[in-house]
Amino acid sequence: MAKHATLRKIITKISLLELFFSVFILLALVFAFNLSIQLGFIYPANHAERQLTTLEKEFSSGELTEEDIPPYYDYQFIEDGRRSQTIPEKFAPLIKEAKRDGYSQTDSFIATKVFASYEQEDRELVLSYRLMATFVSEKLDRVLPAPEILYAVTFLLLWISGFLLIIQHYVGVIHLELAKVNQTNEEIKQMNLDYPRASSRLKETQEILDSLDNMSKQLKQALKKQWSSQQRQKELVQSVTHDIRTPITLIKGNLELLEETQFSTKQQEQLADLKNGVKRLEQYVEQLKVISGLIKEDVARQAIDQALLEEWRNLVADLAKTNHMKFKIVKQDNSDLTIAKKQLTNALQNVLLNSVEHSLPNTYLAVSFADHFNEYRITVEDQGAGFNEQALRKANKRSFSTKTGTSNEHYGLGLSIVEEILTLHNGKLEFENIVNAGEIEGARVIMHLYKSSE
Numbered sequence: 001m002a003k004h005a006t007l008r009k010i011i012t013k014i015s016l017l018e019l020f021f022s023v024f025i026l027l028a029l030v031f032a033f034n035l036s037i038q039l040g041f042i043y044p045a046n047h048a049e050r051q052l053t054t055l056e057k058e059f060s061s062g063e064l065t066e067e068d069i070p071p072y073y074d075y076q077f078i079e080d081g082r083r084s085q086t087i088p089e090k091f092a093p094l095i096k097e098a099k100r101d102g103y104s105q106t107d108s109f110i111a112t113k114v115f116a117s118y119e120q121e122d123r124e125l126v127l128s129y130r131l132m133a134t135f136v137s138e139k140l141d142r143v144l145p146a147p148e149i150l151y152a153v154t155f156l157l158l159w160i161s162g163f164l165l166i167i168q169h170y171v172g173v174i175h176l177e178l179a180k181v182n183q184t185n186e187e188i189k190q191m192n193l194d195y196p197r198a199s200s201r202l203k204e205t206q207e208i209l210d211s212l213d214n215m216s217k218q219l220k221q222a223l224k225k226q227w228s229s230q231q232r233q234k235e236l237v238q239s240v241t242h243d244i245r246t247p248i249t250l251i252k253g254n255l256e257l258l259e260e261t262q263f264s265t266k267q268q269e270q271l272a273d274l275k276n277g278v279k280r281l282e283q284y285v286e287q288l289k290v291i292s293g294l295i296k297e298d299v300a301r302q303a304i305d306q307a308l309l310e311e312w313r314n315l316v317a318d319l320a321k322t323n324h325m326k327f328k329i330v331k332q333d334n335s336d337l338t339i340a341k342k343q344l345t346n347a348l349q350n351v352l353l354n355s356v357e358h359s360l361p362n363t364y365l366a367v368s369f370a371d372h373f374n375e376y377r378i379t380v381e382d383q384g385a386g387f388n389e390q391a392l393r394k395a396n397k398r399s400f401s402t403k404t405g406t407s408n409e410h411y412g413l414g415l416s417i418v419e420e421i422l423t424l425h426n427g428k429l430e431f432e433n434i435v436n437a438g439e440i441e442g443a444r445v446i447m448h449l450y451k452s453s454e
Helices: 007-038 052-060 089-101 138-143 147-189 203-259 265-292 306-322 341-356 389-394 414-424
Strands: 074-079 082-085 103-105 113-120 123-130 301-304 326-332 335-340 364-371 375-382 427-436 439-450
Touching: 007 147, 052 113, 052 123, 089 103, 089 113, 089 123, 147 203, 203 265, 265 306, 301 306, 306 326, 306 341, 306 364, 335 341, 341 364, 341 375, 341 414, 341 439, 389 427, 414 427, 414 439
Parallel strands: 326 364
Antiparallel strands: 074 082, 074 123, 103 113, 113 123, 301 335, 364 375, 375 439, 427 439
16 A cells, blocks of 8 residues: 555555456356366256257167166156156146147246156156256265356355455554554543654544644643743742741731730730631641642541531631621531541631621621531521522632622632532532512521532
8 A cells, every 4th residue: 555545545446456356256266167167077057958869869769768867857757657757746837848848948047947858659758957057976966056056156255255355454454544543642641742753654544643743732832831830820829838937927926925915805805816817827828838739738537526616616706706797606516527627617718708798797697517417517697688690590600700899799719619628528519598578688608518429
């Protein structure tokens, strides 16, 4: 096959090869058939007809006996009232017709059976033969089908075998070429973009390979740009996390000095709030370190115990007081359900921030930590303006944002982050408006943590 052959050329070549092969085996079998006749292995189709004259003379002279009738004839021989017959009884009408007219034959187009009748005094002879070639060997003639049928079957088997071999050869050629495409595709899939470039003898395959190579080059360039951007972001985060440690250390030091000062009860509470805020700020710095790759993320899980619930209660209290809101903890249940503490605390904080930022001072924030049979449910209710219709449909989508400087609706990136964290905990996020007498009185956000797969 020439370099960069096309599928059209291959199909044309297959067709021509099959045509030439068909003509070749046909001529070869015709030659073999004629040679078999010349060598005396086969009688030609008219051999039985040519022998009729000889047999008629012997019959008329009284010299012909049953033993003298050649095996390629069937016969009915009547002599002295005794009948011998090898012609099947189903041909009785044709025998009768031959006795009447001297000659009869079947209506078949192929392998016509002929009947010839002869009479002499009290003797009758009906000979039957087919207009087909026969084997000279009586044994072969009994075992094998007629030579024409045998040669036709041989031609068909050889033709099918040749056709399958030709197809198999070219299918193998095409398969090898397509394997190069599969290999290239697998290299790209494994992100091995410096793979050795393959070339194909098939034009269509080469075009696919060229397209994949071009795609891999563009992908490599895009990945380099992305990697460079990620490296810059990583360096920026590392720089920020390093620089922010200094002011945090200063704040902690000053807070420790302030603890030695005598303050009123209210001032001590404010000081405790500042310490909790610094503690959460340190947690965020730790998360930035995880993002930048400075440290590994702590993915350890723990049960929901009283210590964790107390931490969550303090988080609710701090955010409520900071925004001059009242709060109440409706339920505070322990649970054997294991969670990633930092992730779920961040999720809860996002929900709480979303509520307090869109609620008026002196309104209530109600939070429930309830353990149920098949789930642990964290519910946050506020008395804000609630969700608009668009937010109810898209508030948990990362791409959704309708936030403006004067809006008081629930929206933004927070709930999408919560949704992602809950998905990692085999849970889901649910949010709705609190409606009374047709009026929206607030918003309700429910974090479902399922204890087993739904």
